[in-house]
Amino acid sequence: MSAQALRKTLIVFAAIGVCLGAYLTYVHYSGVTPPCSIKGNPCSQVQKSKYSELVGVPVALMGLIGYIAILASLLAPDSERMRFATMAFALGGFGFSMYLTYRELFTLHKICEWCVGSAVIITIIMCLSVWRFLLGDTPSPGPAEATLDQSAPAGVA
Amino acid sequence: MSSVDEDQEDLTRKERREQARAQRKAVEEAEVASAARKRRLGQLGIVAAVVIVAIVVILIATGGGSSTPTTTGKASEETVALVNSEIGGIPQNGNTIGNPNAPVTIQYFGDLECPVCREFTLGALPTIMQQWVKTGKVKIEYKSLETATREPEVFKTQQVAALAAGKQNLMWNYIELFYHQQGEEGSGYVTEAYLQGLAKQIPALNNAKWMSARNEAALSSQVEAEGQAAASAGFNGTPSFLIGKTGGGMQKLEHISLTDPAPFNEAIEKLLKEG
Numbered sequence: 001m002s003a004q005a006l007r008k009t010l011i012v013f014a015a016i017g018v019c020l021g022a023y024l025t026y027v028h029y030s031g032v033t034p035p036c037s038i039k040g041n042p043c044s045q046v047q048k049s050k051y052s053e054l055v056g057v058p059v060a061l062m063g064l065i066g067y068i069a070i071l072a073s074l075l076a077p078d079s080e081r082m083r084f085a086t087m088a089f090a091l092g093g094f095g096f097s098m099y100l101t102y103r104e105l106f107t108l109h110k111i112c113e114w115c116v117g118s119a120v121i122i123t124i125i126m127c128l129s130v131w132r133f134l135l136g137d138t139p140s141p142g143p144a145e146a147t148l149d150q151s152a153p154a155g156v157a
Numbered sequence: 158m159s160s161v162d163e164d165q166e167d168l169t170r171k172e173r174r175e176q177a178r179a180q181r182k183a184v185e186e187a188e189v190a191s192a193a194r195k196r197r198l199g200q201l202g203i204v205a206a207v208v209i210v211a212i213v214v215i216l217i218a219t220g221g222g223s224s225t226p227t228t229t230g231k232a233s234e235e236t237v238a239l240v241n242s243e244i245g246g247i248p249q250n251g252n253t254i255g256n257p258n259a260p261v262t263i264q265y266f267g268d269l270e271c272p273v274c275r276e277f278t279l280g281a282l283p284t285i286m287q288q289w290v291k292t293g294k295v296k297i298e299y300k301s302l303e304t305a306t307r308e309p310e311v312f313k314t315q316q317v318a319a320l321a322a323g324k325q326n327l328m329w330n331y332i333e334l335f336y337h338q339q340g341e342e343g344s345g346y347v348t349e350a351y352l353q354g355l356a357k358q359i360p361a362l363n364n365a366k367w368m369s370a371r372n373e374a375a376l377s378s379q380v381e382a383e384g385q386a387a388a389s390a391g392f393n394g395t396p397s398f399l400i401g402k403t404g405g406g407m408q409k410l411e412h413i414s415l416t417d418p419a420p421f422n423e424a425i426e427k428l429l430k431e432g
Contacts, residue, residue: 048307050343052217087206095208099215108345135195136190 006132007074010086010125014071017121019065028058034114042110051103059100063118066093067109070125080136087133094126166410172343220341227355233338237358240333247291248328254286255296261289261428262409263297263421264399268388269315269335270342271305271395273415278336280416288418296403299332300418301380302387304395311347316380318352321370330359400424402431 002010024041027034027047036043046052052059097119104111106144160213247254263285265296267274279415289295299319306312315335322331334355356367370376392408400421401407 045308045311045345048343049345050341051394054215054219084200087201090202091204091208092211095212098214099212102216103219108346119162133201134194136197137195 001107002137003078006128006135007078010128010132011071013121013128014074017067017118017125018064020069020114020118020121021032021067024060024118025058026066028052029062036113038111038113043112044110046078046104046108046115047108049103049108051100051108059068059096059109062096063093066096068123070129083129083133087129090122090126090129093122094143097122172336182352198256210390223427231341231405233358236334236337240330243286244329244333247286247329249323249329251326252299252320252328253414254295254299254329255290256293257296258403259294259296260403262401262403263295263410263427264300264390265297266300266302266390266395266397266399267301267385268304268306268312268395269319269331269332270339270347271314272339272342273394274396275336275339276415277396277413278333281414281421282419285421290423294429295425299328300387301377302384302392302395302397304393305342306347307343313377313380315347315352315374317371318356318367320379321367321373322356322359323367324370324373327359327362330362331355332363334358402428411424 024034024047026032032043034047047060054062070086070089070093073082075090093110100115101119104115200379248256250257285295285297290297300315301312303309303312306315319328319331319335322328338355340351353364356362356364363400387397389396396413396415398410398413399407402408410420410424
């Protein structure tokens with residue numbers, strides 16, 4: 001997979017993550033019961049447990065902020081620094097997701113489909129962003145650069 | 158040597174120099190790439206280490222391990238013995254404990270996951286049981302009001318589990334065990350295993366009948382009706398109490414203490430004096 005294809009794939013997954021984080025943040029603050037196919041709606045139980053907040057901040061909101069940070073680092077012009085930022089945010093998000101999964105399985109003894117969905121997305125983002133970071137200097141044009149390249153006269157770009 | 162031969166020799170030398178330069182460049186580029194790869198791997202390792210440390214700190218800060226309270230072993234035997242010493246021998250009927258003809262009735266509105274109810278149940282209640290319920294002057298009805306339990310379905314399940322034990326006139330054993338072995342609020346400790354673990358600690362309870370009773374729609378309706386009754390009385394916290402002469406009007410018992418039975422004693426004595 002080329003660096004550019006990696007970046008585009010990551011943008012898609014980060015965008016899905018932002019949508020998921022936004023929905024779960026809405027669920028947390030509105031108190032609505034999220035749809036869940038498992039009997040007894042463990043999703044609602046997980047999201048109303050004391051582990052749904054960390055130092056008073058909803059973990060859903062933390063997830064939303066994390067996905068936005070990942071997406072922002074991907075939409076910024078490509079550079080080693082931005083690839084590092086994406087990788088660092090993704091690793092942090094993956095670690096936090098593993099902590100939440102541990103709480104679900106071994107503390108609450110309940111599994112939330114929405115949380116599993118987010119864990120899968122952040123795991124994919126983490127793997128791809130680490131791969132992209134280690135791939136190194138095969139820069140793909142950022143949106144701003146791409147626009148410049150397309151508008152440049154033939155033979156100049 | 159002709160000038161043509163000299164030109165060819167110069168060209169070969171030039172080519173050799175270029176080849177050597179290209180090789181040096183390739184080696185340098187490989188070294189630079191290798192150094193960059195090592196640097197990136199180092200950065201990756203540092204980030205991974207920071208993330209691991211942060212997660213371990215969060216795990217420790219939020220309390221590690223399972224929060225399921227123990228319902229087996231020596232601690233369980235001691236709790237069962239304590240509960241038996243507190244309420245053993247007192248007649249029970251459904252959600253009521255005490256002499257059916259007791260002149261005074263107290264209605265205790267509680268949530269089994271409520272830590273404040275636990276404080277009352279382990280604090281002031283044993284003295285009230287000893288002084289007034291065992292002596293046949295007061296009977297206590299336990300009623301459900303959701304406060305601490307965050308999930309309505311879990312609330313109904315646990316309260317119905319207690320009412321189902323009441324079908325065998327053992328509801329108060331179940332309630333007492335629940336409060337004594339209560340887990341951390343909001344930690345999701347109320348699982349099916351926990352509820353069954355409580356039931357198993359009541360030797361007199363027929364487990365098959367208890368499991369069957371848990372499916373009775375009437376018990377679910379009773380939990381709902383008690384919640385509505387609490388709302389009608391203006392209660393929004395637990396424990397809350399109504400007190401009155403049996404069969405007569407009930408009034409709110411306010412300014413209670415969780416550990417001191419004195420406010421209860423005063424209200425009961427007053428009602429008993431009124432005859």
